[in-house]
Amino acid sequence: MSTSTTPTGFHESTPVPGPGSREAAHRRLVAGLLQRQGAALVFLAVMAVAWIVFPGFGTTGNLRTLALQSSFLAVIALGMTLVIISGGIDLSVGSVYALGGVLAAYGSRWGFFGALLLPLAVCGLIGLVNGLLVARTAMAPFIATLATLLFARGLLLAITGEGATTYKIDNDQVFLEIGRGVLFGVGYPVYITLALFVAGGVLLRRTRFGQALFATGGSESSAVLMGLPVARTKIMVYVLSGLLAGFSGAMTAAYLQSGVTVIGVGTELDAIAAVVIGGTLLTGGAGTVIGTLFGVLLRNVIQNIINQIGTLDGNFQSVVSGAFLLVVVVVQRTLSRGRR
Amino acid sequence: MDEPVLEVVEVSKEFPGVRALDRVSFRLRPGEVHALVGENGAGKSTLIKVLTGVHRPDGGRLLRDGRPVVFGTPIQAQRAGISTIYQEVNLVPLMSIAQNVFLGREPRGPLGLISRSRMHAMAADLLAGYGVTEDVRRPLGSLGVGAQQMVALARAVSVDARVVIMDEPTSSLEPREVETLFEVIGRLHRQGIAILYVSHRLDELYRICDRVTVLRDGKLVHTGPLADLDRLALVSMMLGREIGDVRDHGVTGFGEDGHAAAETLLRAEDLVSRHRLAGVSVTVRAGEIVGLAGLLGSGRSETARAIFGALPLDSGAVVLAGKTVRTGSTSAAISAGMAMLAEDRKADGIIPNLSVRENIVLAALPRLSRYGLVSRAKQDKIVDIFVERLRIKISSPEQKVSELSGGNQQKVLLARWLCTRPTVMLLDEPTRGIDVGAKAEVRKLIDELAAEGMGVLLISSDMEELIEGADRLMVLRDGAIVGDLRGDQVTEGNVLAALAHHEGDADE
Numbered sequence: 001m002s003t004s005t006t007p008t009g010f011h012e013s014t015p016v017p018g019p020g021s022r023e024a025a026h027r028r029l030v031a032g033l034l035q036r037q038g039a040a041l042v043f044l045a046v047m048a049v050a051w052i053v054f055p056g057f058g059t060t061g062n063l064r065t066l067a068l069q070s071s072f073l074a075v076i077a078l079g080m081t082l083v084i085i086s087g088g089i090d091l092s093v094g095s096v097y098a099l100g101g102v103l104a105a106y107g108s109r110w111g112f113f114g115a116l117l118l119p120l121a122v123c124g125l126i127g128l129v130n131g132l133l134v135a136r137t138a139m140a141p142f143i144a145t146l147a148t149l150l151f152a153r154g155l156l157l158a159i160t161g162e163g164a165t166t167y168k169i170d171n172d173q174v175f176l177e178i179g180r181g182v183l184f185g186v187g188y189p190v191y192i193t194l195a196l197f198v199a200g201g202v203l204l205r206r207t208r209f210g211q212a213l214f215a216t217g218g219s220e221s222s223a224v225l226m227g228l229p230v231a232r233t234k235i236m237v238y239v240l241s242g243l244l245a246g247f248s249g250a251m252t253a254a255y256l257q258s259g260v261t262v263i264g265v266g267t268e269l270d271a272i273a274a275v276v277i278g279g280t281l282l283t284g285g286a287g288t289v290i291g292t293l294f295g296v297l298l299r300n301v302i303q304n305i306i307n308q309i310g311t312l313d314g315n316f317q318s319v320v321s322g323a324f325l326l327v328v329v330v331v332q333r334t335l336s337r338g339r340r
Numbered sequence: 341m342d343e344p345v346l347e348v349v350e351v352s353k354e355f356p357g358v359r360a361l362d363r364v365s366f367r368l369r370p371g372e373v374h375a376l377v378g379e380n381g382a383g384k385s386t387l388i389k390v391l392t393g394v395h396r397p398d399g400g401r402l403l404r405d406g407r408p409v410v411f412g413t414p415i416q417a418q419r420a421g422i423s424t425i426y427q428e429v430n431l432v433p434l435m436s437i438a439q440n441v442f443l444g445r446e447p448r449g450p451l452g453l454i455s456r457s458r459m460h461a462m463a464a465d466l467l468a469g470y471g472v473t474e475d476v477r478r479p480l481g482s483l484g485v486g487a488q489q490m491v492a493l494a495r496a497v498s499v500d501a502r503v504v505i506m507d508e509p510t511s512s513l514e515p516r517e518v519e520t521l522f523e524v525i526g527r528l529h530r531q532g533i534a535i536l537y538v539s540h541r542l543d544e545l546y547r548i549c550d551r552v553t554v555l556r557d558g559k560l561v562h563t564g565p566l567a568d569l570d571r572l573a574l575v576s577m578m579l580g581r582e583i584g585d586v587r588d589h590g591v592t593g594f595g596e597d598g599h600a601a602a603e604t605l606l607r608a609e610d611l612v613s614r615h616r617l618a619g620v621s622v623t624v625r626a627g628e629i630v631g632l633a634g635l636l637g638s639g640r641s642e643t644a645r646a647i648f649g650a651l652p653l654d655s656g657a658v659v660l661a662g663k664t665v666r667t668g669s670t671s672a673a674i675s676a677g678m679a680m681l682a683e684d685r686k687a688d689g690i691i692p693n694l695s696v697r698e699n700i701v702l703a704a705l706p707r708l709s710r711y712g713l714v715s716r717a718k719q720d721k722i723v724d725i726f727v728e729r730l731r732i733k734i735s736s737p738e739q740k741v742s743e744l745s746g747g748n749q750q751k752v753l754l755a756r757w758l759c760t761r762p763t764v765m766l767l768d769e770p771t772r773g774i775d776v777g778a779k780a781e782v783r784k785l786i787d788e789l790a791a792e793g794m795g796v797l798l799i800s801s802d803m804e805e806l807i808e809g810a811d812r813l814m815v816l817r818d819g820a821i822v823g824d825l826r827g828d829q830v831t832e833g834n835v836l837a838a839l840a841h842h843e844g845d846a847d848e
Binding site: 215286 | 413431454
């Protein structure tokens with residue numbers, strides 16, 4: 001047995017490039033900052049400008065409305081953040097959101113718990129179906145959740161007689177408080193949303209489930225080989241997404257005092273946009289809930305500003321969001337290439 | 341004698357059409373470093389996957405400390421104390437170093453929440469023993485591949501492993517990192533942890549391994565102390581060739597070279613690609629078939645791919661018919677007159693749902709078209725010529741390629757490249773996976789092409805094919821040429837000798 005072996009000449013003649021030039025490192029740093037905090041930075045800049053330019057913007061009333069309006073989308077986008085970090089996508093949330101609202105209104109005839117639990121049960125179940133399809137049958141999340149999008153929207157139309165019946169919530173004041181209650185001048189939904197985001201952040205960063213989520217999205221085959229419960233994690237994340245969308249629907253119903261059937265069309269795309277603008281990688285494996293929160297706020301602030309201008313078509317909001325989304329995706333692309 | 345910590349008893353595994361493992365048995369004793377070797381298709385990867393719970397064996401048993409175990413998933417194998425580090429680092433690049441070490445078993449504090457500070461401290465502590473001193477909060481992807489491999493190793497060992505399987509752990513390490521790895525292996529050895537070490541680098545095996553198990557074609561060929569086998573015997577076993585009376589043949593001097601006078605078509609000079617090629621030079625003359633021999637991972641395919649521009653080079657030059665070809669670009673190589681038949685024809689070659697005609701004319705389309713329109717008549721003519729010349733058996737040129745046998749698919753690919761009128765062809769395993777009759781035909785075709793003045797670079801794991809087919813053989817090991825055999829020197833004994841020996845190693 002030879003003990004005097006030197007490493008083969010192979011290695012010695014191989015040039016060893018340094019760990020990347022300083023310039024590249026600098027570029028990566030800027031890109032990383034833009035990626036993670038881009039939404040927050042742009043949000044603050046836009047806020048500052050709007051505050052100065054539009055007298056109507058900085059008023060307490062306007063800011064309250066802004067915060068309240070952002071809450072409903074933010075809760076949906078929170079679930080979407082988790083799904084996207086896991087490497088998936090959930091297109092069903094817009095329909096599930098609307099369905100949640102109708103079910104809450106429908107269930108309010110059985111009191112507070114009926115109004116709250118009926119949407120959560122059904123929407124959680126839809127999420128479970130999504131999760132099982134994605135995790136157990138290896139169906140593409142895009143397809144699986146597109147199917148449940150149609151399913152949820154169909155169910156909604158069926159129970160409302162194609163939208164002809166609108167269920168009102170008038171006999172349960174406690175449930176209405178969820179959407180209409182006010183504390184220190186700020187609506188309950190804002191507090192609920194903040195609480196959910198804190199919980200979401202803890203879930204992501206401080207629990208094994210959260211870590212498994214990042215690992216699954218970051219490299220699924222590695223996660224499997226490391227012995228992580230990949231399938232269970234995926235199922236859980238779609239259930240959470242369904243629950244959050246359904247809850248947001250219930251909260252909206254409480255706010256509007258009825259189950260409105262026409263909401264939620266295309267909301268899944270708004271949620272995805274907010275998540276991506278918030279710095280979560282669309283390819284999975286990286287992201288933050290706080291980024292998503294700023295993504296949602298940014299979208300609504302731009303909408304609000306366009307309303308302030310008044311003369312501008314409201315559709316310009318989409319134009320601005322779309323442009324910003326493009327920038328973010330390009331930055332993400334550059335960043336992930338820098339990593340390779 | 342120590343009780344085996346892990347015993348594999350008559351394990352078999354079958355995949356559609358292949359018997360990947362055929363009643364393989366071997367034992368792993370505590371504290372030993374056990375080499376697992378074999379060529380392509382020997383069954384090493386399948387065996388590893390059976391041991392790690394990725395595949396379930398069709399037959400046979402696994403005994404862990406003498407007790408039968410069944411692994412349905414990787415986590416079950418890990419719980420039984422069997423950890424694996426794979427050739428490709430199987431960690432999550434976007435997550436931090438510490439997170440990667442502790443994924444799935446993070447230290448938890450009050451409320452069951454992960455304690456980040458403790459996790460970071462523990463990770464830093466652990467990794468210091470593996471020569472990784474970077475900030476553990478950095479993303480894993482920011483580390484070099486070698487350091488990532490060390491993190492993988494730290495993770496694998498720290499889960500209370502009794503058995504650590506290492507699949508080509510050094511293939512992407514720098515020499516310094518290899519030393520660290522060997523130190524760690526020495527430490528594990530002293531702790532009584534058994535190591536199953538898979539590598540093609542003989543030097544490494546002889547340096548650190550106590551025993552060896554050789555697999556070939558899914559069957560166990562040999563298992564026993566490594567010191568009882570010299571390099572030549574080991575290589576012969578891996579390749580399944582007889583040693584005969586060829587020991588210690590010198591590989592110097594020049595044999596008869598029938599092509600010495602012919603014009604040099606291809607000259608590749610000093611090709612260097614990090615971790616893959618360490619300065620390979622090859623020349624091919626008109627009408628010459630130059631074979632590349634070497635064990636798995638020696639850089640044969642890489643050499644061909646580098647010449648063809650499919651592998652980025654750190655340095656080196658490729659000259660075709662006197663003109664320098666831009667490296668790193670396959671289109672430059674093709675327009676210079678090269679053609680390459682890739683190793684995996686399913687992945688890199690045929691388009692199964694297109695017809696024979698469409699597959700053949702694909703590469704020649706630019707030449708056949710005018711104003712962006714492709715003349716069907718010209719296509720048909722070309723296809724007819726090649727179908728006849730290469731004796732491709734088809735019912736009609738419109739038949740789907742996926743319906744053809746492997747041999748005929750290979751001929752279709754060959755025809756596609758011949759359409760481009762190459763002066764040099766690079767053939768990587770042209771007869772793999774095709775039946776015996778078709779093999780002979782493809783070999784005959786290669787000879788015919790060479791006879792017409794084409795230069796051929798031939799790669800094959802089939803020693804016979806190389807020795808009978810090639811006029812000249814270059815032997816590769818660890819990304820460098822270690823033997824250059826011409827004419828009469830092209831014999832099995834000389835090839836084996838070149839594969840097994842290396843400079844300054846006269847004692848073996």
